[in-house]
Amino acid sequence: MVAIVVAVLVLAGAGTGVWWFTGRDKANAASTTGATTTTVAASLTTLEKSVSATGTLTPTVQQAVSFAVSGTVTAIPVKVGDTVTVGQTLATVDTLQLNADLLAAKATLASAQATLSDLQATNTGTAAATAQIAAASAKVTVAQAAETAAEAAMGDATLLAPVAGLVTAVNLQVGDKVTGTGSTGTGSTGNVPSSSSSSGSNSSSASGQFEIVGTDAYDSSLSVNDSDVALIKPGDQVEMTSDSVTGTVFGVVRTVGPLSTATGVAAYPVVVDVTGDTKSLHDGISVTARIIYERRANVLTIPTAVITKAANGTSTVTKVASDGTTSTVTVTTGESSGTVTEITAGLSEGDQVQVTTYARTSSGTSTGGTNQNQQGFPGGFPGGGTGSFQLPNGTTVQRNSNGSFSVTQGKGGSNG
CATH class of the missing domain: 2.40.30.170 (Efflux pump adaptor protein, beta barrel domain)
Incomplete structure (x- = not known):
């Protein structure tokens, strides 16, 4: 009967071995030790640092959208949970006052243009006449700007979605009176004249009459x-x-x-x-x-466990030729990542290197009639106690009082 109680992986020094400790019968046990060798190929991989x-x-996109004009809300065709596209109507306000403002702006512009035309027609060339024409021309410019703003305000009576996304808040009802506040938010915005936006990232959006969160x-x-x-x-x-x-x-x-x-x-x-x-x-x-x-990319690597490092810092591996013969080869190592190490000299892609696995098994029968296996290790780990054991290559395995293991490699290296 073979019972596995605990397994400890040892990356041994000169032999690059793996030792498996097994439980033994506490009454009568016979132990055997063996070694198994396999090969692994040096291969190209991608190494990363992170x-x-x-x-x-x-x-x-997290956008708070509000009317940029004042008025009474007349329609809200969307609700919380709706997905909207850029330019889709969110709400409208009445245009009675906005239309009156636009007509007044047009009248002011027409009057300013008429005055300028009259002065230009009666221009006597004097300094006074020239100054009057300049003043009238400036009034036309101001009136044109006012008309443009009034026309834009008429367009802003329909609040459009500046971004595509999910409507997460509607803080308006039909009949509410609103004052122009514009919109704020994060992310990119569409070319929609009904709102203004600020761009940013992960800043809190100000509360708006509508709030839209992008889903893409x-x-x-x-x-x-x-x-x-x-x-x-x-x-x-x-x-x-x-x-x-x-x-x-x-x-x-x-x-x-x-x-x-x-x-x-x-x-x-x-x-x-x-x-x-x-x-x-x-x-x-x-x-x-x-x-x-x-x-x-394309970094030549081998498992770190197959590399033996000497006290002088030299790294070697056991290379296996196509005919099965082995030789010790000095390699130059680079960076390590996970369980592999970069090889910058000494091996080529496809070269086979040897991995040696040591195994110790225990078997036997107890004289009481029932097999009772407990932790027992060569060199004195009876009943889960402390002690140490030395592998054939000089690596020492120490069992600590808390049940953990410390491993000290022979021939210039240590591993815990």
Whole structure:
């Protein structure tokens, strides 16, 4: 009977081995030790460097829309929950006063133009006549501007959606009297004369008579600490995950804030634009982001575990030829990422390197009639106690009193 009680992976020094500890019968056990070798190929991969941060997804467009003119509300053809397009009518006000203002502006302009025409017709060329014509011409200019504004106000009697999105608030009822306030919000706006907007990102929109949230574009404001922010630049790719979303949400860095927005530990705002499909997203999703600030493709790598580092800093691997013969090869290592290490010299793509797996198994029968397995390790780990054991390559495995293991590699290396 073989019972596995606990397995400890040891990245051994010279032998680059893996040692599996197994339980043994506490009465009568026989132990055997063996080694298995396999190979792994040096291969090309992509190495990345990244910074982690957290944030919240919000719609890029958050628009508060209000009438820019005064009047009494006569119609509201939309309601909360409706999806609107750019230029769609949100509401209208009566035009009685607006029409009167426009007629008055037209009359003033006509009078100013008539006066200018008369003065030009009777111009005597004197300084006084010239001054009168100049004054009359200025009045025409002012009257023309007033007429243009009155015509625009007539157009503003119909409030149009400056952006496409979901109507999230309607703070008007038919019959309400409104005064011109315009619109505020974040994000891009359409060319709609009925509202004015300010552009920004992730700032709170002022409350408006209507509030529209975009559903086709999202961003996230991340907080990055001061030790990492210098590594990030606009255009860097970002991968975001959340318990509320299936799969990865991709994005790119839009801006990196130059000023810290946190108290205590300095942190800087990094705004990320979400790219790709946004159908499954909604406002307020918390995300964990990985900002990739360096990516190198076609990097030759091998598993870090197969590399042996000597006390003098030299790194070697056991290379396996096509005929099965082995040789120790010195390699030059570069950066490590996860479980792989870059090889800059000493190996080529496809070269096979050896991985050695050591295994120790225990079997036996107890004299009481029932097998009772408990933690027992060569070299003295009986009953879950403390102790140490040395592998054939000189690596020492120490069992601590709390049940954890410390591993010290032989021949110039350590691993815990």
